[in-house]
Amino acid sequence: MAEYSAWSEDSARLIIAGLVHLEGATLPILHALQDEFGYVDPEAVPLIAEALNLSRAEIHGAISFYHDFKTTPQPARTIKLCRAEACQALGCESVVVELARTHGIAVDGDQVGDARVETVYCLGNCALGPSALVDGELIGRVDAARIAGLCKHGRAHS
Numbered sequence: 523m524a525e526y527s528a529w530s531e532d533s534a535r536l537i538i539a540g541l542v543h544l545e546g547a548t549l550p551i552l553h554a555l556q557d558e559f560g561y562v563d564p565e566a567v568p569l570i571a572e573a574l575n576l577s578r579a580e581i582h583g584a585i586s587f588y589h590d591f592k593t594t595p596q597p598a599r600t601i602k603l604c605r606a607e608a609c610q611a612l613g614c615e616s617v618v619v620e621l622a623r624t625h626g627i628a629v630d631g632d633q634v635g636d637a638r639v640e641t642v643y644c645l646g647n648c649a650l651g652p653s654a655l656v657d658g659e660l661i662g663r664v665d666a667a668r669i670a671g672l673c674k675h676g677r678a679h680s
């Protein structure tokens with residue numbers, strides 16, 4: 523799991539200053555900021571614009587053009603829960619209900635602990651549903667308690 527620094531204007535200024543000499547520095551700077559903080563904080567936009575003598579709109583344009591750039595802090599972990607037909611037949615909707623009722627975790631809702639649980643449609647593990655994907659690892663026959671545990675402790679194998 524990547525560890526990111528908390529947003530810091532001073533650190534951002536240093537990163538920008540270190541790359542400003544590059545030709546076409548906008549993208550390297552945006553990548554470097556995202557590598558450091560996990561996202562490009564909106565407060566970085568005027569700093570980059572000023573350093574590169576570009577408008578804020580140009581920096582915003584670059585950020586929104588490339589979908590890889592995030593503008594809000596991202597959860598350390600995303601747990602993808604399959605809710606397609608075969609997993610429905612194997613009870614994924616009960617998992618969703620129990621997650622909300624017993625653990626206070628809303629699928630496709632807010633981050634819980636270090637994680638956010640998202641809906642996906644078919645992970646190719648239909649026979650072993652309900653299926654989930656955690657940090658690239660496919661897990662089968664998940665139940666709400668396991669997903670809740672993954673939100674808090676974060677290991678697919680615990």
Ligand code: FES
Nearest residue numbers: 604609645647648
């Ligand atoms: S339907 Fe859930 S893995 Fe295929």
